[in-house]
Amino acid sequence: GGATEATYIAIEQRIVADQDSAGAYHLALLAQNTPDLPIDARQLIEMVVNKGDNQQRLALLKNLLLPPVDMIKEQILASNDGDAIGLMNAYLQINPEGYGSQHMLSSGQSDQIVPLSPGN
Template identity: 90%
Template sequence: MNTQESDQQKAQKQAAEQALIETRRERLKSESLRIIEIASSEANSALKCIHQLSVAGGATEATYVAIEQRIVADQDPAGAYHLALLAQSTPDLPVDARQLIELVVNKGDNQQRLALLKNLPLPPVDMIKEQILASDDGDAIGQMNAYLQINPEGYGSHHMVTSGHSDQIVPLSPGNRNN
């Protein structure tokens, strides 16, 4: 009798766990559809969508694609920065991180470029360096040179943290926040 009860309890527990998984899956699908709608219909909504994605705890592949399309359509370096970081730290995201990084380097400001330099595992150091030097921004050039002096290979903070150096993820510059 005890084995029969134990088997029933196991089956009930498995059914409850499966129901929780299904509930979460349906919630993520619903949130994904909502985020896709925002990305599809609201200009400059990438940061809002990325935030919503983070709050939801994930999303469908179509959601990431919709956010990337919004970023490209708006030529939004702030959104590109955050989605590029996400793509670098999350395997198998269906986004072109290289395109996003190039958008930040070419259209972003120096704070965003410096943030890429510090936060990407393998940033495009030469591209970033070229844009910062061309800007004639003495402060940004100084920050870049100081960073590259302690990290001449330009490995991002992930490398520095694992090798004993400490750094932190650099937030976006306070401008350009269109939510």
Template identity: 85%
Template sequence: MSNQSINNQQANEALEQAAIDKRREQLKAESVRIIDLANNEKNSALKCIHQLSVAGGATEATYIAIEQRIVADQDAAGAYHLALLAQNTPDLPIDARQLIELVVHKGDNAQRLALLKNLPLPPVAMIKEQILASDDGEAIGQMNAYLQINPEAQGSQHLISSSDGDRVVPLSRGTNINND
């Protein structure tokens, strides 16, 4: 290998490292901003999760701050989104179980049904209990129809023939999850 090739390779590696360092600093700056928002603005979890997604990642402290905001606000919509994120990224420093329980106990039936369909292994008994207790005929019908085609309730990613309606879609207030 010639000296010029070695020099070019070293220059490329230095550029790559500089780009990585710049990205790391951007993520740190975004993390500080998101943590500040989570710590100081009530009901800001969905906004924080969106900004986290736009940033493409964050520090562990960012995820913890968002989780704390969700718990403080008892925010079922924020809990739903962060729980799904935690299911897809297992090394996040958050308690997904706590978030899922918050959705089941404080959320609405649309959020419960979305958990049933989107979590790999949802707490089926807990979800069924809350939906049945709501006496919401439409939600009970959707739950029963889903469990009939997927008795193990292993989440939509385990269905052999998944339709567009079965994809994991972020659930926000007012979202319709009617997946007939």
């Protein structure tokens, strides 16, 4: 049962066609935890970083196993959003490499996957 390979490909194509950064975020997280999915997670992650909002970027930073820290940092700094910059700096201070929430859990930190709020 479950979704077929063609289903995941169709979902990815729709997300890319719509430039849906929230959908890209969720599918990238799914791909991270399901390595044999026939999708290009890098493309989805880049879409979130380049087209998403700071909440989505911060969620990527906290939830990907190995997030593109420099790309995310650059976009958040460029936004001049003081709140997002503060949250990012606080997170990177305790986790400078940006290892995702699964690493934080294994190191005794009480972090979890941070959902995007509804409507994003």
